[in-house]
Amino acid sequence: MSEESDSLRTSPSAASLSENELPAPPEPPGYVCTLSEELVTKAREELQEKPEWRLRDVQALRDMVRKEYPNLSTSLDDAFLLRFLRARKFDYDRALQLLINYHSCRRSWPEVFNNLKPSALKDVLASGFLTVLPHTDPRGCHILCIRPDRWIPSNYPITENIRAIYLTLEKLIQSEETQVNGIVILADYKGVSLSKASHFGPFIAKKVIGILQDGFPIRIKAVHVVNEPRIFKGIFAIIKPFLKEKIANRFFLHGSDLNSLHTNLPRSILPKEYGGTAGELDITAWNAVLLASEEDFVREFCPPDPACDNILGQALLPEGVTSDAQCDDSMRAVKSQLYSCY
16 A cells, blocks of 8 residues: 555545534633632632632533523633632532623623723723722732712713723633632722712612622622711611621721721722822723723623523522612602711
């Protein structure tokens, strides 16, 4: 037999495939853990994550999604599913419910989640309403700094601020370190007026808190509020009924006492605006990180698949996330509650 005929017999050429048979698509890259040994240990102790069982657990969640929600338009990549397992301490049922809530919330509030990409939020980012500080806290938590006084209601609606918050959370949760360590929120309410506070009524409060508690795979370890005026009592009165006890206990109101803040967040990681030694607050670095992620957001957050609407109905929405018809967001009632604080 000739050398040529032998090579034809033994090489896997296209001729060996039938007309209707195509080569299998390449497998997506497998998961590679990026956690340090210290964080692997922390994940084991706090999240019940066992490295030797990690991929088995991911496959179990993937199988549950395919069996119980076969038409759900969602990523089933290892890294994506791990976010939900870590957020619910590797409880399969709770992780599955969180994943379903995540998609339900996105479909229940289209004015927030449709077209969610950095280029659509340049005005909010430029205003300085929010940023992520360059240094983490002693526990490794990124610090999300929110400054409502930078928002001018006549420029754009409050939902644009909420969109910017979720955009930032989506970017933060891509990091495995954040999935394990969680985040801290620093909210500066300096200069927040009654008219501005009235935009954050019960309807929006319920939806935002419902999503953060039950519809997003992130661990909020603390919320530090500084420079809050008396009006904040009214704001917190709107928020508190929707908070679970665990998260309510993680709210710390410091007023103008920055020394109180420094007992939780060291001066070395804070900008000088908050009595820190880490220089002036700079929003440009985080804005650049988000804007550089434009393609990732466009690729990952495509418009909802209408075929999923029947699967992700109102019954699956987490407590606190309601439709417009279910919540009377009367501006008069909100202002009345806020005025009572004076």
